[in-house]
Amino acid sequence: MYGRTTLRILSSRATFHYRSVERFYCAARPGPHYCRGPAMTCPKETSYAVLGCRETYFWHSHGFHDFRYQAYEDRTSVIEEPLDPFSLVSDELSAIAKRLRLMVVAEVPKLALATECFFRMGAQGKSFRAAVLLLMSKALPMPLPQMTADGVFICLKELDARHKCIAETAEMIYVAGRLHDNVLDDAETNCVMGSLNSVMGNKLSVLAGDFLLSRAFVALANLKNTEVISLLAIVVEHLVSGETMQMTTSLEQRRSMEYYLQKTFYKTASLFANSCKAIAFLAGQTAEVELLAYNYGRNLGMAYQLIDDVLDFTGSSSSLGKGSLSDINKNIVTAPILFAMEEYPQLREVVDRGFGNRSDVELALDYLHKSRGLDRTRELAAEYADEAVKAIEALPQSDDEDVIKSRRALVNLTGRVITGTK
């Protein structure tokens, strides 16, 4: 669709090396046995076989993902001002935050502390999931007339409310999962949830998570759409499967990129994928549009987690290049180490020993930093992000300015994920 535009931009950048990145997929290709969600897609090998990049390049300009992103920006008619995706839905995000607070506090005052956490997290992460879903809601083609199970027609205003409900429940499920993960992990005190746990104890954290889950399903049931309930129930199941995969790996599984990617889908991408699909489903979109929404969410989610795993080593721009190293300290092997292991097979022994002592952690970091592990992880994230952009590009064309702007915002979000500025 944008092949010509993209190539024009590509060819104007003479500094890039045209080296195949196909080998990403030797280790990282999502195969059918872990593509368990419906219609999982993965970055295509062929289309990028001629693309390449210098080792130092990706972190600053994010490779071909930038071209596609730029191409999309160029072709849209509303490129005057820089786009802040969150500002497009800031009113809705505030309304959601307000409703969530009221919902939880009013019913069980004792869980009010948990809602504090909820909103602190929201403030930190800008309710990223809710923002994605609200933008997806606005980016879809004009919905077909919808009817509830009772035979009542749903007006656009009502559909809007139903989409906000999906955004709310996705946030609730996300926070519930975080609350439970932190209980499980004897959470450190240096993160928001950890400090919450240290204040209110594991007991209330598990209860708060359960409460959010039950509230999420009460809210979903009120939508009177069992397909949507299924999609979100599967998300919860995937969160558990991902966490279980992470905590009970064999040596073989710890070394496997496929296993890692499957776990990443379950732990992070499934929520984006299935809730985006729920948005399309509620709007009565075609199966093709549902699939595009799912693919956007899935690929954005995969990119999100890959970059998160990089940042765990490098830290954000404000942390002077030092990450929290929480994964490796918890003996969790992520993509950067897996890629580094391909270059330095001797790292495998260190990984197999389980990072039980400080010297092994430092040895692993040494190998990591002299390898291309971090860059290759960013490259893979960029490919997923590019697939997310392609899903947006493939949506049925629209002349509606709001729709176009929302699509731009969704594309912009992929860029923010890749640069770690989400």
Next chain:
Amino acid sequence: MYGRTTLRILSSRATFHYRSVERFYCAARPGPHYCRGPAMTCPKETSYAVLGCRETYFWHSHGFHDFRYQAYEDRTSVIEEPLDPFSLVSDELSAIAKRLRLMVVAEVPKLALATECFFRMGAQGKSFRAAVLLLMSKALPMPLPQMTADGVFICLKELDARHKCIAETAEMIYVAGRLHDNVLDDAETNCVMGSLNSVMGNKLSVLAGDFLLSRAFVALANLKNTEVISLLAIVVEHLVSGETMQMTTSLEQRRSMEYYLQKTFYKTASLFANSCKAIAFLAGQTAEVELLAYNYGRNLGMAYQLIDDVLDFTGSSSSLGKGSLSDINKNIVTAPILFAMEEYPQLREVVDRGFGNRSDVELALDYLHKSRGLDRTRELAAEYADEAVKAIEALPQSDDEDVIKSRRALVNLTGRVITGTK
């Protein structure tokens, strides 16, 4: 309805004291502020104002509940053989156990250990909740023709499968709650779940609970009935509310029978009540029958928990009169202590100190055993059980032998609950 029969039996037992038990309700009357579930009812004061009993009486014959139970047994046409409620649904219970095992093990082998716990619990408690629901399914009048949201008629066989699904999910939600409660409470090793936790750790217990919850909602969503999903989602919410109420009480709340009864509804009775209602709803019963099913479940659940709280002090018949004292050791105040406090106000100080040392626990037990606390708790349980029987009696009459037998079984269950032989 059975007033005359009941009175005849009453008057033939000359040994009972006719003393008002109205004062139960001074402390224990469920008021509107905690009757949060739909259509909560409570034992009527007036009808039992002339009934009474000797202190030693209740535990062996369970007071007027026995009369009503006996009256019901007498009037039914199938009284030849002693009735075992579980044997009436043993095939279905086995099928449910098998399906649940397959469901969990097939998807996440790592959670197989959790399913072990699931089935060990089922074996211990004879899948009590599933049995109640399967019997309720058979005890209702012939259902009206039902249609799914897609406009497909549901045959009786399909309805049967849907009822089994409710029984399954109720068991799943119950076990999930137990798994999470045990994580929260640093479970002792002398209970099934505790020993499970000590084997597989808190982490896997929380995950197994989450997994069961998500599976329950996936299964419920497949029923394509959002009303039923709401009912079961509210149950999860109530489990959390009950646990939260229990762990964060003020001094005033700890002394309050109303607070205790509200907590008991949330923690135990709501699951019985709402899942019984779901059975009736799925069968397309009238609102009146739905309410009777709800009331049976609610009152049975209240009786169940009250007797459980007695057994925590006295133990079962096999434990030589010694209970595990787990409630008082966890600083949880239950009905027997609350009733004892009414007779011995000086116990209040001990309760307020929080049972932090052994001597306070022993002092409280001394007061308890010289009070009528345990008997009054049994009496209250018997009143709830009697209300449960009344709900069954009030169901539309049926000549179907299976229906009659199932109703007898449900009445029999109330007797088993009261005698602690469930």
